[in-house]
Amino acid sequence: MESVIPKQFMEINGKPLILWTIDKFLLFDSFIKIIIVLPSNQLIIWQSIIDKFPEYKRLVTTTGGATRFHSVIRGLEHISQNEVVGIHDAVRPLVSLGTIKRSYEMAVLKNSAIPVIDIEDSLRKTLTTGNEIIDRNIIKRVQTPQVFKAEKLITAYENVLEKNFTDDASVFESYFGSVQLVRGNKENIKITYPADIKIAEAILS
Secondary structure (H helix, E strand, O other), rough: OOOOOOOOHOEEEEEEEHHHHHHHHHOOOOOOOOEEEEEEEHHHHHHHHHOOOHHOOOOOEOOOOOOHHHHHHHHHHOOOOEEEEOOOOOOOOOOOOHHHHHHHHHHHHHHHHEEEEEEEOOOEEEEOOOOEOHHHHHOEEEOOOOOEEHHHHHHHHHOOOOOOOOOHHHHHHHHHHOOEEEOOOOOOOOOOHHHHHHHHHHHHO
């Protein structure tokens, strides 16, 4: 991101990116429980944001672990077994209310839900002998929130041996089997590069 400020705290249209993300979930459900998981060295920055935007004081904050895997476990410590939990990237402020709604409704029915979108580009797989085309119709781009019945996800995290999973769906799948897919929204990009900030500014305006 070419910035000394962690990207989730960079301002978009006068407000830190993470707050735009949180706002989407508060619009979906104004009483939703939100747990913010942060590295310990970012808690001071977060507190300064809360001081400036006191309406977010009710949110629960906890410190993360050494890896993403352990950070999710820290967040799940604040979730009861009978709840439905969605895990979302702080840097995805453009998630639509429709994507959130579809994800939660599917998880209630089928224990899990992850939003995905189609791949529009041509894809190729590199091999030791060259490369070959991949049928893009069987490939999906995964987004968040990834939503689960909390009892199931907690059980999966407590019992899997592998700790290098890149998302929660992989953890769930390794213990319970396949996850349910729902339609995401194309704008729900993960803010990664400076150009993504410009895109987010335009859409959020």
